Amino acid sequence: MPLNTSEIDILKRFGENIRRIRLEKEWSMEFLANEAGVELSQIYRIEKGKINPKLTTIILLSKKLDVDFSELLNSLKV
Numbered sequence: 001m002p003l004n005t006s007e008i009d010i011l012k013r014f015g016e017n018i019r020r021i022r023l024e025k026e027w028s029m030e031f032l033a034n035e036a037g038v039e040l041s042q043i044y045r046i047e048k049g050k051i052n053p054k055l056t057t058i059i060l061l062s063k064k065l066d067v068d069f070s071e072l073l074n075s076l077k078v
Contacts (some may be wrong), residue, residue: 010076012049014031017072020046021065075076 003011022032029047033040040059045051046061053061062069 007052008049009051014072015047015049015075015078017076018043018061018065021067021071022047025065032061032064036060 014073024027029034029043030040033043036043036057037060042053042057046053046057058072059069062072065072
C-alpha cells in the first residue's frame, strides 16, 4: 500500500534525525552501516526517507548512535 503525504513526511524527518546525529559524530554512512550490521544502501534509504525501517532496526541504530530512542523520534509529532 502506498504511503500518504503525512507518512512520507514522517519518514523524511526521521531520516534527517539519523543523518544529523551521524554527522555530529563525524561518522560516514558506511561506518554506521558496519557498526549497526545493516547494508549501506539501507542507511542511505533511511536517511532519505525512502523506506520505513523496522522497529528493531530503529532500536539498533539508537544503540549504535548512543542516543536515547526518543531522540531519534524528535520532531515527529503527528
